[in-house]
Structure formats: structure tokens, C-alpha cells
Amino acid sequence: RASMAASSCRGVRSILWKYGSCGKNFCVSRSKTVPQLPVRHICVSSALWKKNLAAAGPQKFTLEFINKQVEEFEIGKRHLANMMGEDPETFTQEDIDRSIAYLFPSGLFEKRARPVMKHPEEIFPKQTAVQWDAEGRPFHFLFYTGQQSYYSLLLLTGSRWLLKEEIEEYLVENISDHDYMRMIQLMEKLLSMPYCSLEEEFILKFRKQLEVQSSKHEIPALQYDPQGVTFSVADGRRKTAKASITLRDSGSGNITINGRNYLHYFPLLQDREQLMFPLHFVGMLGRFDVEGSVEGSGHSAQAGALRLAISRALLSFVSEGEVEKMRQAGLLTADPRIKERKKPGQEGARKKFTWKKR
Amino acid sequence: MAAGVLSGVRQVLRGPRLVSAVFSCHGQTLSSASAAVKSAPDTAATEKILNFPLTQPDYFHLSELFTMKDLFEARVHLGHKKGCRHSLMEPYLFGSRLDIDIIDLEQTAEHLQRALNFTAHVAYRGGIILFVSRRRQFGQLIETTARECGEYAHTRYWKGGLLTNAPVQYSPGVRLPDLIVFFSTLNNVFQQHVGIRDAAKMNIPTVGIVDSNCNPSLIAYPVPGNDDTPVAMEMYCRLFKMTINRAKDKRRQMELLKGISASV
Numbered sequence: 001r002a003s004m005a006a007s008s009c010r011g012v013r014s015i016l017w018k019y020g021s022c023g024k025n026f027c028v029s030r031s032k033t034v035p036q037l038p039v040r041h042i043c044v045s046s047a048l049w050k051k052n053l054a055a056a057g058p059q060k061f062t063l064e065f066i067n068k069q070v071e072e073f074e075i076g077k078r079h080l081a082n083m084m085g086e087d088p089e090t091f092t093q094e095d096i097d098r099s100i101a102y103l104f105p106s107g108l109f110e111k112r113a114r115p116v117m118k119h120p121e122e123i124f125p126k127q128t129a130v131q132w133d134a135e136g137r138p139f140h141f142l143f144y145t146g147q148q149s150y151y152s153l154l155l156l157t158g159s160r161w162l163l164k165e166e167i168e169e170y171l172v173e174n175i176s177d178h179d180y181m182r183m184i185q186l187m188e189k190l191l192s193m194p195y196c197s198l199e200e201e202f203i204l205k206f207r208k209q210l211e212v213q214s215s216k217h218e219i220p221a222l223q224y225d226p227q228g229v230t231f232s233v234a235d236g237r238r239k240t241a242k243a244s245i246t247l248r249d250s251g252s253g254n255i256t257i258n259g260r261n262y263l264h265y266f267p268l269l270q271d272r273e274q275l276m277f278p279l280h281f282v283g284m285l286g287r288f289d290v291e292g293s294v295e296g297s298g299h300s301a302q303a304g305a306l307r308l309a310i311s312r313a314l315l316s317f318v319s320e321g322e323v324e325k326m327r328q329a330g331l332l333t334a335d336p337r338i339k340e341r342k343k344p345g346q347e348g349a350r351k352k353f354t355w356k357k358r
Numbered sequence: 359m360a361a362g363v364l365s366g367v368r369q370v371l372r373g374p375r376l377v378s379a380v381f382s383c384h385g386q387t388l389s390s391a392s393a394a395v396k397s398a399p400d401t402a403a404t405e406k407i408l409n410f411p412l413t414q415p416d417y418f419h420l421s422e423l424f425t426m427k428d429l430f431e432a433r434v435h436l437g438h439k440k441g442c443r444h445s446l447m448e449p450y451l452f453g454s455r456l457d458i459d460i461i462d463l464e465q466t467a468e469h470l471q472r473a474l475n476f477t478a479h480v481a482y483r484g485g486i487i488l489f490v491s492r493r494r495q496f497g498q499l500i501e502t503t504a505r506e507c508g509e510y511a512h513t514r515y516w517k518g519g520l521l522t523n524a525p526v527q528y529s530p531g532v533r534l535p536d537l538i539v540f541f542s543t544l545n546n547v548f549q550q551h552v553g554i555r556d557a558a559k560m561n562i563p564t565v566g567i568v569d570s571n572c573n574p575s576l577i578a579y580p581v582p583g584n585d586d587t588p589v590a591m592e593m594y595c596r597l598f599k600m601t602i603n604r605a606k607d608k609r610r611q612m613e614l615l616k617g618i619s620a621s622v
Contacts (some may be wrong), residue, residue, distance in 0.1 A: 062532070136533030137486055141505050144488055144512045144520065144535065146527055151514055 010258065061124050064134075069120040076117065090279060093118070140194075149196045159207040161187065166208065215313055217332055219315040232316045236308030240296035243305035247313040251289025253279075257306065258293055270301035278311040278331050282318055307333055403616045407609075411482060418478040418604050421471060423597055429470075432593040434583040435461045437570030448571050450582035459570040461582045473565040473579040474601045477537060480563075481509075481605035485536030488512060490553050491599075492545040496565050496591045500541055503595040507595065507602040512553075516545075521556040540566035542585040542592060543577065550576075567594060 077096060081088040084099045096117050104115040116123075132138040142148040162170065164180040175183075186205060190196055196203070220232045231248040255262040255275060266272050279285045290310065294302045311331040315323055326332055340349035347353060365482075411417040429435065437443070437451065437459030452462035480487060487498050487509040497513035504511035516529065526530050538557045543566045545551050552575055557564045558576045566577040567585045574580035586591040 047462075130529070132533065137484075138510065141508075141510050142501070142512070143528075144510050145514050146517050146520060170478065287433075 030095070039342045062189055063130060066124060066125055069124070073117075148154055149191065149194060152197050157266060159204075162206050162208050167206070179304075217312075217315060217327070220313060220324075222316045230317075232313045234309045234312035234315075236305045236310075236312060236334070238304035238308065239297045239301035239338055241294060241301040241305040242291060243294040243302065243309045245290060245292045245306060245309035245313050247310065247317070248289040248291065249287065249317065251287065252285040252289065255290040256292070262290075266299065266303060268299065271299055274303040274307045275310065277307060278326070281326065281329060281331065282314060282322055284314075284317070288317075307331070389573070396477045400620065403549070403620065407612045407616060411479060416471075416475065418482075418544075418608065420474045420478060420513075420601060420604075423474070423600055424467075424593075426467050428593070429466060431461050433587045434466060434593070435463050436584050436587070437461050438494045438506050439498060442571040444571055444573055447568065447572065447582065449453055450568075450574075451570060461570065461584070466582050467577065469581045470583070470597075472598060473581050476579055477539065477565060478601045478604070478605040481507075481602045482609045484609070486510060486533060487602065488538045489541060490516075490536035490538055490551065491541035492516070492551060493542045493585070493591075494546075495588070496541065499591065499595055500516065503599050507599050508606070509602060516552050517550075521553070521560050521562070535562060536558060538562055538564045539598060540564060540577070542593065543568055543572045545613060 077091055078088040080096060080099050081091040083103075084095075086095060100117050102117055106114040108114055130142060131140065138144070140148040140152070142151050145151055161184055164175065164177065167180060167183070168175055187203065190199065190203065220234045222230050222232055224230055225248075229248055229250055231246055233244065233246050236243045238247070257265045262275060263271060266275070275290075276285065279288065292306055292309065294306055296302070297305075305344060308331075314326070317330075318326070321334075342348050346354075366403040438446075440454050440457050440459060443451070443459055447459075450461055452460045454460060463582070477487065487507070489504050489509065491497065491500050491513050493513075500513050501511045520528050521534060524534055538553060540551060541556065543551055543554060548571070554564060554566065554576045556567050563578040564576070565579040566572075566574070566581065567583050568574040568577065568580045569583070569585045572585075574582070583594075
């Protein structure tokens with residue numbers, strides 16, 4: 001049959017399906033003997049008969065098969081113990097190896113080629129746990145999403161991994177950057193495992209909930225100096241200028257910057273107005289004593305930095321409603337503008353070279 | 359015996375044609391000759407369990423689960439605006455009032471009865487049912503419904519080859535769902551859900567709640583109804599949950615009865 005097929009059509013064989021009887025004549029489409037049954041030509045190419053060995057992957061063993069092997073191993077172990085005249089209950093793996101070496105002496109040099117009797121778990125390669133039961137029904141109700149553990153860990157959204165400093169705090173130990181990266185990699189790997197929802201609590205210990213990014217202003221704590229005067233300390237920045245302010249209560253409105261009076265430090269009215277603005281806005285101009293230190297950048301940036309620092313220090317002396325009003329006035333927003341870089345092919349940040357038509 | 363029955367059931371799920379196959383399956387699991395003789399009445403009883411419900415029009419008495427008044431009160435009759443109407447949904451519409459399409463509840467009741475009956479039979483025969491919806495509003499509800507029935511849900515982003523490329527997406531030898539229930543046939547960009555086309559390609563029957571802007575053509579058991587209101591969705595979830603639980607309980611009952619009669 002095969003030779004006939006090979007002569008008639010290269011590699012393609014058509015099989016007549018008709019109650020199991022294979023006719024010699026392949027060209028017949030209708031059979032005379034059983035007219036009411038249509039004959040189906042199932043054309044199959046020889047390439048499809050070969051098993052695609054590469055695509056099959058490593059051989060898979062079903063759970064029932066492995067269980068059966070384990071049963072047989074246990075029974076065989078007891079038989080072996082009886083044969084050797086030893087107690088089946090206390091027959092260890094070493095005893096098994098010894099008995100097999102005695103019963104089946106082998107002169108082969110390669111130890112792995114000699115007869116061996118081990119527990120099936122050591123012989124058959126470990127496979128990923130099958131995620132469905134004997135009937136084929138998956139265990140997890142989100143199996144068909146493809147990422148059952150990820151979607152079942154609903155608590156993962158809105159949280160992030162702890163930072164290196166936070167982990168160090170948690171462990172009360174110093175760890176290197178490399179250690180930290182490796183730890184995060186391992187946690188991600190754990191999350192990708194099928195049954196990671198069992199270890200949810202453990203994983204959550206290493207995740208921190210992200211606070212909703214509402215405009216919560218950090219109010220500096222109110223401190224008391226030895227005389228009993230309340231004061232608060234705050235920082236501010238503008239361009240490259242960094243300022244630090246101490247706002248003392250029950251004062252008379254003196255402003256000292258870097259040890260000098262503000263009149264000396266800021267000869268320009270505009271800068272002094274910037275300093276006054278937050279206090280003027282809340283109406284507490286004469287109440288506080290301002291003591292500040294500032295460095296970097298130019299006079300205007302320093303004034304802006306000091307203004308931000310004063311507004312932040314004021315937050316601890318002022319009510320909630322006033323805080324909202326200050327925020328809306330723009331007193332609490334740090335000015336993000338910095339000097340724009342110069343680009344190549346241009347004079348400056350924006351200025352271009354003279355444009356020549358020709 | 360139970361193991362033999364279960365493995366027999368899995369094969370018989372596809373159709374009642376495998377007397378010889380069931381025999382051979384029993385031949386492997388039960389080695390003694392006497393056990394082989396016992397398997398003959400076993401198969402007959404299994405066949406009866408599986409075939410008898412198919413002869414009845416409403417074996418699970420699902421018509422008592424809902425009335426047309428319930429559907430009306432759950433606002434199932436409210437469709438979308440006239441401009442959103444899909445031309446293939448016109449036969450299911452009662453009419454339109456103030457530009458809003460009203461779905462014909464008589465037809466809906468009929469279709470819903472058919473769909474629930476089919477779901478019940480699938481659940482009775484131990485089939486896998488997958489609930490699908492891409493509406494984020496009701497995702498949580500559908501997942502809890504699936505969990506309570508003991509079935510499966512997929513209310514997330516549908517990856518490409520989940521049904522058509524299943525051995526690669528999951529593992530080789532995975533079992534695909536035997537029924538897919540769409541609580542809303544559209545995805546978040548108002549296009550038809552990919553699962554409908556994929557299920558049709560893989561010969562998996564579908565039950566779908568089609569609203570007046572959906573395409574009912576590829577769905578095996580369409581149920582024209584509202585898919586936007588929470589009340590309507592809760593009602594559908596409740597109905598499907600009750601059908602599936604009923605069918606499974608009935609099946610367990612029949613197995614027990616068979617066990618009792620076989621031992622007697």
C-alpha cells in the first residue's frame with residue numbers, strides 16, 4: 001500500500017474510512033456495497049505522522065503514574081527486605097543500595113550505569129505541579145486569566161516594595177545595594193509562583209502602602225526653648241539658594257539673616273517685601289522674631305528661599321483654614337524654575353545664532 | 359468504583375456514544391472479572407443519569423426562578439439610545455421611547471430560560487463554566503459569584519491566545535471551558551469582546567447578555583437585556599449562581615441515589 005501511494009502521490013496518502021476495510025483502489029469516491037454511507041477522504045501527509053520531538057519538550061509524567069511508581073517502590077522495598085532476611089519496617093535507602101549491589105553485582109565502571117533502586121522522586125525529574133484535578137478542573141477560580149496569583153493578590157496595587165533603608169531598619173542590619181536588589185528579585189520570583197497567595201502575609205510585610213498623593217503639608221513641630229518661648233524651624237529652597245528659618249513667638253518683628261539685620265542684608269525693597277509677605281498674609285507681622293541663615297545663588301533667589309521657609313514655619317502657628325488659604329495664595333509651593341541649560345548649536349538656552357538666508 | 363465512574367463521566371460528557379470506551383476504561387481500573395460484570399449495570403445507570411435530564415424540557419424547574427415582573431423591576435428592559443442601536447438587535451427590541459430602546463421582555467424571558475437551562479445541563483454534567491465581563495464596575499461581583507458557584511471567572515484584560523493558543527498560554531493538556539457566559543459582550547472600547555470570536559473558533563458554546571448596542575450573531579444563546587445597571591447585573595449573577603448550584607446539587611443527589619441503588 002505504501003509503495004503504491006508513494007508512486008501515485010509524493011508523501012500524501014489518502015485513507016478511505018469505511019468500517020475499517022481499506023480498499024486497494026484509492027481513486028474510488030463512492031462505494032457500491034454500502035451506498036448510504038458517505039466515504040470520507042482523510043488526507044494526511046507523512047510529515048504529520050512524525051512526532052515533533054523538539055516541540056514536545058521533556059517527557060511529562062502524570063501524577064497517577066508517579067503515585068503508582070511510589071506504591072510499587074514501597075512494595076518492592078518490603079520484598080527486598082524479606083529476601084535479605086531483614087526487617088521491612090527499618091529498611092533504609094543504604095540497606096537497599098547494599099542489597100541491590102549484592103544481588104545484582106555489576107562490573108561497569110560508570111556508577112550511574114549500574115542497577116539502582118531509588119525512590120521515584122529521585123529518578124523522575126520534578127515537574128511543575130499540575131494546576132488542575134483529575135477531571136481537568138483547575139483549582140484556582142481565576143486560572144483562566146493566566147495570572148491567577150497576581151490578580152488574586154488584590155492588595156498588591158497601591159503598595160510598593162520597601163526601600164533599602166526601610167529594609168535595613170526592619171532587619172536591624174546593614175545590607176549592600178547588591179543584596180537589596182537580589183532580595184527584590186527573589187520576592188518578584190516568589191510572586192510569579194502559582195501558590196504565592198499562601199505566603200501573602202509574608203510578602204505584605206515587605207510592601208509599604210502608598211499614601212494617596214493628596215497635598216498634605218508637613219507641618220514642622222512646635223518646639224520650646226529654655227525660656228518657654230515657642231519656636232519652629234523650617235527650610236526653603238529656590239534655584240540654588242538654601243535657607244533655614246527659626247520663627248520665635250512673642251517677638252517684635254525683628255528679622256535677622258546670617259547675623260545681619262534684613263535692612264542691611266537686603267538693600268532692595270522687593271526682597272524685603274518677599275520676606276514680609278507670608279507674615280502680612282496671615283496678619284502676624286509684629287508677633288514673630290525671624291532668625292534665618294541663607295546661602296547660595298543671588299539676592300532674589302535667597303529672598304524667595306527665605307519666604308518659603310517662613311511660610312512653612314508659620315504652618316505650626318496657624319489654623320487649618322489658614323493653611324488652605326496660604327496654599328491657594330501660592331505661599332507653600334516651591335518654585336520649580338531653574339536656569340535652563342544652553343544647547344549646542346545655539347547662543348544660549350533659547351537664543352539662536354544669526355540666521356543667514358544664504 | 360467512584361474513581362471509575364468519574365473518569366467515565368468525563369468521557370461521557372462529550373456524548374453518550376462511548377459504551378465500548380467506558381467498558382475498556384473500567385477494564386483497566388478494575389482487574390477482577392466479577393468487577394467487570396458489575397460494570398454493566400453501572401454504565402446503564404450512568405447513562406440514565408446523563409440522558410434522562412436531556413429528555414425533559416425543564417428538568418431543573420428554572421422557570422420558577424424569575425418572572426417577567428422581576429425582569430422589569432431590575433430594569434432589564436432598558437437599552438441604550440436609538441443612535442447606539444445595533445441593526446441585528448432590532449428583532450429583540452419592543453420599541454423605543456424618548457429615544458431610548460426598550461427590549462422586549464417576552465423574548466428576553468424565553469431566551470433567558472433557554473440559556474439558564476443550557477447552563478444547568480452543562481453544570482449537571484460537570485462542565486467548566488467561565489464567566490467573562492470587561493466591565494470594571496461589576497468585576498468584583500462576578501468574581502465572587504464564580505467563587506461561590508465553584509466555577510471560573512475572567513474579568514481582566516483578555517490576553518491574545520488564551521483559548522486559541524491554550525497549550526502554550528497555560529500548560530499542555532489544559533482543559534478549556536465547556537461554556538462561556540458573557541455578562542457584557544463589549545470590552546472597554548465598545549468593541550466586541552475577543553472571547554466571543556475565540557470561543558466560536560474553538561467550538562465552545564457561549565451564553566451572552568446582549569444590550570441594544572451589541573452584536574448577537576456569534577453567541578449561541580444570546581439574552582437580550584440591560585448590562586449597564588447594577589440591579590440588572592446582580593439579578594443575572596444571582597440567577598446563574600442559583601442555576602449552577604441547583605444543577606450541581608441535583609447531580610450529587612442522583613449520584614447518591616445511584617450509589618444506594620447499586621449497593622442495594
